Amino acid sequence: MGAEHYPPPWFSVAPMMEWTNNHYRTLARLISKKAWLYTEMLAAETIVYQTGNLDRFLAYGPEQHPIVLQIGGNNLENLAKATQLATPYGYDEINFNCGCPSPRVVGHGCFGVCLMLDPKFVAEAMCVIAANTNVPVSVKCRIGLDGHDSYNELCDFIYKVSSQSPTRHFIIHSRKALLNGISPADNRKIPPLKYEYYYALLRDFPDLQFTINGGINSIDEVNAARMEGAHGVMLGRAAYSNPWRILGLVDSSVYGAPLHSITRRQVLEQYQVYGDSVVRMYGNKPNIRDVVKPLLGLFHGEPRNVVWKRKVDAALLHCTTIKSLLEETLGEIPERVLDAPITEVPSGSTDMFIKYYVL
Numbered sequence: 473m474g475a476e477h478y479p480p481p482w483f484s485v486a487p488m489m490e491w492t493n494n495h496y497r498t499l500a501r502l503i504s505k506k507a508w509l510y511t512e513m514l515a516a517e518t519i520v521y522q523t524g525n526l527d528r529f530l531a532y533g534p535e536q537h538p539i540v541l542q543i544g545g546n547n548l549e550n551l552a553k554a555t556q557l558a559t560p561y562g563y564d565e566i567n568f569n570c571g572c573p574s575p576r577v578v579g580h581g582c583f584g585v586c587l588m589l590d591p592k593f594v595a596e597a598m599c600v601i602a603a604n605t606n607v608p609v610s611v612k613c614r615i616g617l618d619g620h621d622s623y624n625e626l627c628d629f630i631y632k633v634s635s636q637s638p639t640r641h642f643i644i645h646s647r648k649a650l651l652n653g654i655s656p657a658d659n660r661k662i663p664p665l666k667y668e669y670y671y672a673l674l675r676d677f678p679d680l681q682f683t684i685n686g687g688i689n690s691i692d693e694v695n696a697a698r699m700e701g702a703h704g705v706m707l708g709r710a711a712y713s714n715p716w717r718i719l720g721l722v723d724s725s726v727y728g729a730p731l732h733s734i735t736r737r738q739v740l741e742q743y744q745v746y747g748d749s750v751v752r753m754y755g756n757k758p759n760i761r762d763v764v765k766p767l768l769g770l771f772h773g774e775p776r777n778v779v780w781k782r783k784v785d786a787a788l789l790h791c792t793t794i795k796s797l798l799e800e801t802l803g804e805i806p807e808r809v810l811d812a813p814i815t816e817v818p819s820g821s822t823d824m825f826i827k828y829y830v831l
C-alpha cells in the first residue's frame with residue numbers, strides 16, 4: 473500500500489531511538505488512527521549485517537500504517553542493500569537521518585547531522601535509496617551545525633539534495649546541532665529554535681514539502697503552525713510524554729474526524745493483549761519494563777499519576793504479565809479518569825508562529 477492511500481502527513485510522531493519502538497507505536501495507534509508514525513533510526517549496517525534476524529528490527533503490526541522507516545548511514549552500498557532488505561516490510565516512506573548529533577553516530581565518519589556539510593553525498597544517498605524502493609523518500613535534518621548555520625547554507629543543502637535526487641519532502645528540526653561535545657539531550661534544548669528558517673523555506677521552495685519539528689508541545693501549536701502554512705508538523709517528546717492529550721486529539725483537531733470515543737481503560741485493555749503476547753513470545757526479552765514504558769505517560773497531568781507510576785515501578789519487580797501489573801496498580805487512578813473519553817480543551821493562543829513568517 474502506498475502513501476497516497478493514507479491521510480496526508482499533517483501530523484507525525486518523530487523518530488526517537490529507544491522510544492518509538494514497536495511498543496510505543498502500538499500504543500500510539502490505539503489512540504490515533506491518522507498520525508504518521510516514524511520508527512527509531514536504524515543504521516543501514518544493522519540491517520545489512522543482521523540478515524538472519526531482520527524481523528527483530530523491521531517487523532511491525534499492520535495497524536501501524538502509515539509508518540515511515542528512518543535509516544542512517546554513510547555508505548552508499550549499505551544504504552542500497554538496507555533499503556532493498558527493508559522493502560518487503562512495506563513501509564510507507566523511507567526517511568534518511570541527517571540530523572542526529574550523537575557522538576556515537578557523528579564519530580563514525582560523517583553520519584547524521586554532519587552529512588549536512590556534504591549535500592552532494594546526501595543527494596547520492598537519496599538516489600540510491602529511491603532506486604531500491606517504490607515508496608517516497610524524505611530527509612530529516614537540522615537547520616545547520618556549528619558555524620554552518622546561515623539560512624543560505626541551509627538553502628544550498630535543500631537545493632542540491634532536491635535538485636540532484638528524487639527527494640521532495642524535508643523534515644526540518646528547526647535548531648542547529650552543536651558538535652562540541654554537548655549531549656544529544658542538550659542538543660535538543662540548547663541551540664535556539666529558529667522557526668523563521670522553516671517558514672522561509674516554504675516561501676523559497678514552493679515545489680517541495682516541508683514538515684516543521686522542534687519544541688512543539690500541544691495540538692493548538694500544531695494547528696497554529698499549519699495555519700501559518702506548514703505542510704506537516706512533527707512532534708517528538710510531547711507525543712511520547714503525553715500521548716493521550718496529544719495523540720487523542722490528532723484525528724479530530726488536525727484531520728477533522730469525529731472525536732474518538734475510546735477511553736484510557738479501553739486503550740489499556742487492548743494494549744495489555746498486545747503486551748502479554750509479546751511477553752509470551754519473547755519471555756524476558758524484551759522484558760516487561762520495556763513493554764510498560766510507553767504507558768507511563770498515559771495519565772500525564774492527572775490526579776494520582778505520580779502514585780500510580782511509583783506503584784508500577786514496585787509491581788515491575790514481581791509481575792510476570794501486563795495483565796497482573798495493571799490489575800495491581802490501576803486502582804490508584806480514579807475511575808472517572810479511566811473511563812472518560814478524550815475531550816477537546818479550550819483553544820489557547822494560536823499566533824505563536826505568525827512572527828516567523830518573514831525572514
Ligand SMILES: Cc1cc2nc3c(=O)[nH]c(=O)nc-3n(C[C@H](O)[C@H](O)[C@H](O)COP(=O)(O)O)c2cc1C
Binds near residue numbers: 687688709
Ligand atoms: C530519546 C530521543 C531519541 C531520538 N532519536 C532520534 C532518531 O533516532 N532519529 C532522529 O532523526 N531524531 C531523533 N530524535 C530527535 C527527534 O526526532 C526530534 O527531532 C527532536 O526531539 C525535536 O522534536 P521535539 O521538540 O518535538 O521533541 C530523538 C529525540 C529523542 C528525545
